[in-house]
Amino acid sequence: MDHPDMELAMPAQADLNLVPFVSVDNMMQLVHSIGVEDFIRQLAGYIEDDFRRWGKFDKVPRVASHSREGVIELMPTSDGALYGFKYVNGHPRNTKIGRQTVTAFGMLSDVNTGYPLLLAEMTILTALRTAATSAVAARQLAPQDARCMAIIGNGAQSEFQALAFRALLGVDRLRLFDIDPQATARCRSNLESFGFDIAACDAAEDAVLGASIVTTATADKQYATILTDNMFGAGIHINAVGGDCPGKTELHCDILLRSDIFVEYPPQTRIEGEMQQLPDDHPVTELWQVISGQAPGRTSAQQNTIFDSVGFAIEDFSALRYLRASLPMHPFFERLDLLADPDDPRDLFGMLLRHAPKVAA
Amino acid sequence: MDHPDMELAMPAQADLNLVPFVSVDNMMQLVHSIGVEDFIRQLAGYIEDDFRRWGKFDKVPRVASHSREGVIELMPTSDGALYGFKYVNGHPRNTKIGRQTVTAFGMLSDVNTGYPLLLAEMTILTALRTAATSAVAARQLAPQDARCMAIIGNGAQSEFQALAFRALLGVDRLRLFDIDPQATARCRSNLESFGFDIAACDAAEDAVLGASIVTTATADKQYATILTDNMFGAGIHINAVGGDCPGKTELHCDILLRSDIFVEYPPQTRIEGEMQQLPDDHPVTELWQVISGQAPGRTSAQQNTIFDSVGFAIEDFSALRYLRASLPMHPFFERLDLLADPDDPRDLFGMLLRHAPKVAA
Incomplete structure (x- = not known):
């Protein structure tokens, strides 16, 4: 396998239920710990890697839900080994009520098991990947x-x-x-x-x-x-x-x-x-x-x-891939109890039963 | 407005960045605190409500990403006031490596702002809504x-x-x-x-x-x-x-x-x-x-x-709607720092700057 993340593709068997989560606060701490420009520079490397292997990706249009006030979109893609998607909204009038026009979060998963590998805020990460992509293009196109x-x-x-x-x-x-x-x-x-x-x-x-x-x-x-x-x-x-x-x-x-x-x-x-x-x-x-x-x-x-x-969705995928590769090197994430993980995978109800609160004697 | 969740549609202005999250453990505690059968009975009521207003929903096919081992799907829908989607995988061979064939999580959002209102595990919740939907149908169809x-x-x-x-x-x-x-x-x-x-x-x-x-x-x-x-x-x-x-x-x-x-x-x-x-x-x-x-x-x-x-996606929507309506009545959720929320919504970079770690003197 020549997938760039292969060494990271299989998490440890313990704690299958826990999914790393990078919150907004942790994303900011991470960006500062790396430095904004170094972060963008490294992220740009991931974007360029993925643009170089463009043909390997599933490319589908955004799945958009339009309303009078804006749009909510899901942007999925996959390279055959990893699957990523971003949830992003666009609501221009949000700023009038003290909210962001655009907010986003995203997830990266293992294609072979369907298990999520990473959940992350992507409002800040999207701003960084958009700028990184612009600079990646300009490096080819600017005078x-x-x-x-x-x-x-x-x-x-x-x-x-x-x-x-x-x-x-x-x-x-x-x-x-x-x-x-x-x-x-x-x-x-x-x-x-x-x-x-x-x-x-x-x-x-x-x-x-x-x-x-x-x-x-x-x-x-x-x-x-x-x-x-x-x-x-x-x-x-x-x-x-x-x-x-x-x-x-x-x-x-x-x-x-x-x-x-x-x-x-x-x-x-x-x-x-x-x-x-x-x-x-x-x-x-x-x-x-x-x-x-x-x-x-x-x-x-x-x-x-x-x-x-x-x-485009592949840039978000690159950003999530970069973020995931960074996890072993810093403390800026939590672990979310997102996935049901019964001892016997066919016994979901038994897991529920065994988590009944103990009745006081 | 006659939306059943209208009284819940606008969260308090404080803590715009925080999104309620129902983990697997909290879902189990919640089910036990309500009782499995009462939970299913109440959930069935939400499903029936949404089936009664079927015409109000965006209905789109699942967005599926197929691989040799299985499928990863996004299932979105909206009733014009709330937007919901579920992430769900199906990997039959997962049980051989001690994992669930199907895992899922989902989100409910406010259509008017695009802001997420709830993130929840849905492996257990899907099992409950599938059973509730079967019983809802059988109530009309069984002898x-x-x-x-x-x-x-x-x-x-x-x-x-x-x-x-x-x-x-x-x-x-x-x-x-x-x-x-x-x-x-x-x-x-x-x-x-x-x-x-x-x-x-x-x-x-x-x-x-x-x-x-x-x-x-x-x-x-x-x-x-x-x-x-x-x-x-x-x-x-x-x-x-x-x-x-x-x-x-x-x-x-x-x-x-x-x-x-x-x-x-x-x-x-x-x-x-x-x-x-x-x-x-x-x-x-x-x-x-x-x-x-x-x-x-x-x-x-x-x-x-x-x-x-x-x-179908609308059943997941009903389940998330039921779960959200329950939040004020129990402690079984956390609050995730998922959304960037700058004081000035146009100043995302300023927020990042102000979160730089203080340099020791």
């Missing part, structure tokens, strides 16, 4: 020696993007813009201790000046035009993170038409990404092809490239 | 005053079936048969303290003698013929629980042809249940139609009825 990145949309994803691009590409100059100046101020303040050279800009046109990479990560759930064609010359890389559901886009169509577009999983991106503005047969390159050397990334200094990111 | 039930297949589901049929129908005589006499002995011993009149039989033909209800709950994953047509006269109810996946059936086709067949959700049952032996247009009655008074159940003493049970 050589790109050091300056514009970030349009300075919300919950912005700082993660900044740190991922520094960790993987050495980006150290940021040009920030958000329609809400408080968001920009918060992003700048959060990044203060990380040593970036940061410019807060008054307009998107201003933010893109001198940037070799432009990251868009706005939150509007509507067709928006955050970037227009006249704002750019040639030779930039656009990391389009915000357009990630039907009806939500950020780039003017003309930018798409004069750029080479790279995507995670075309059937999903054509529905959810910037691609939804283009005909169904518009050519795209799949990121896994570039990472595995089967297709070129950037081919010239004049080329405009776009990574039309929507987030 | 009047049925007191004697044959149980063919005395594995993990058998005791739950026995208790559900006593709780809902007053069944107090059992005739047990299993190809493994140890399974029958274990079932009998487990049920000893519950006051049934139990006969251990040497053959299925023997077990069905005098029984008005025949429950089949065998575990073979292959086309099997547990019951043949010549074993019965007229007027019995067959509760066919074991045939629940493609390639797994228990009844001879001739029994199906001279019986009225009742199912949970035809698109699923025609693939997974005894129905897979019949043409796709063979008439069936949906159980929800009977429970809501839109179709008759048993119409004569001579009629043979079959409940072709495969288990």
